[in-house]
Amino acid sequence: MTIFFSVVLPVILVFAIGFAVQKWQKLDLRPLSTVAIYVMTPALVFRTFYQSEVDMQYVYMIIFSLVLLFALIILNKFYVKVMNYSSSLESGMILSTAFMNAGNYGAPIILFAYGEAAFAYAVSFLVFQSIIMNFFGVYYAARGGTGIRTAIKAVFAMPATYAVIVAIALKSFSLGIPENLFRTVDIIAEATIPTVMIILGMQLARIEWGNFEWGKISYAVVVRLLVSPLIAWFITLALPIDPLLAKVLIVSAAMPSAATIVIYAVQFDAKPKFVSSVTFISTLISIITLTLLLMILG
Template identity: 40%
Template sequence: MSIVTILLPIFFVFGVGYIAQRFLKLETKVLSNLALYVLVPFLVFRTFYEQEIDSSYGYLSLYMLGLCFALIAIVSILSKIYRFTESERCGLVLSSAFMNNGNYGTPLILFLFGTVGMDTAIVLMVLQQLLMSTLGVYYAAKGSPDHDGFKAALRAVRRMPMVYGAIIGLLFQWLHIPLGTIAGGVDLIADAAIPVIMVTLGMQLRNITVKSIDWKKLSTALSLKLMIAPIIAACIVLVMPVDTMTKQIMIIMAATPTAANTTMYAIQFHTEPQNVSSATLVSTLSSLVTMPVVIYLTTTFV
């Protein structure tokens, strides 16, 4: 299957969501909450219930932390060079340090590697959500003079349904609790998660309004997110003792666009919302060009 035939169905679903929102003007927060608080937790529960925990989980965690902190460090250096304010620095962190591996990356891995790659993709999605709900919220609140970043991050962690789904799945696995006949119901809900979050992303992109673009900040965010991030990821994973497919998934995930959730955080805390929104929209569109290159190089040379 060619790279184009892999990406086209994904952007087709995004486009359906975009067009639907154009005419129906639905409340996307309702759909987003449905996916976040109901569908995705069941998907995560099933993954952690069925998958054995091994050392690869530790390497995935190290990779996520290493990539995120490396990008934050680069943003901090560039902010000093460009003389950005603290709010501008935090906005740039939101634009470049967090990947969209939920709405975008997980479906992409499903199309690329099939169900065999989904376990790794879902674990990365949970870890990314954990990072966004801690570091992401922290930097969003830190960029606003009216909020305490640490306290806001703690409150966000307590509301993370994905993590509870993972914990319950692990407990059911360790205690050998059978699902019995409700397993079919769990599968139905879990299988609905991917298409719903994809359509929701299309709707969210439609809701983004770009009034003015700071090209300096946008180009910096796009360069870090779409080009520098996969290079850093490759440097991290190539020395890790994990299988080839896992390495490829980790690098490809790093090249996904700016996470849609960071836009919501930026708006909520008034931390460069226009620039973060621009980065989310433009990086998603730009990934049509950059993602095929990353996929080709990764699957050819890794």
């Protein structure tokens, strides 16, 4: 229970504050989300890559992300074929199970559980996951040739992508930035995590209850919270990954469905009610599963 009170509960309480504020005030999330996406997250990503030493562990992180993604996609395709579900439901299941909330849920959990070194890995992982989500998530939501073109545009429209490029370029050419300018970046970066946590709570407050397809939701929740970290564990055994990074990746893989993916499901009509339901239910149940996983990993 110590892990729950010291690691999980503080994060859940921040979500709860965002949830309560949204239920009370019914605010427009677009301006706040825009600031988080275009200003705050790029600042956090830039600081992380600018200060971190990029080595082979980051290559293993990319390999891990792709192997996990394709393993979950194959699992869903097999399940949909066996159950004889529709193509649109297949898209909804892939969206709700293959993409985890590594940013506004995973990063703070890892920070509280394992400290600043692990947090640097977590931020790097959320960048890779954002790129994967913006490409494959959009593709499976839209499908077909249009989906590919839209997915490519989505990746290059993501500010964090350019933050990584600029940070690595500066490091590669040994170019420093003035201390006062970096302090500005640092201030914004520090505010990013609590802001996106509150935004997640507000997003969850907008999901409507009622008429849940519990059979399909149960499958998706089990895959997202239990099967995904199990696959992640096997992948970390197969790669020469640093033990701390391995914990970060396994915990990240055990995160609930990404709230961002609900936007794609709504935009492209890829079973939005099902996807949003899985996001909400998996976030609630993750309070228990993450606590247990953190206890197992130590």
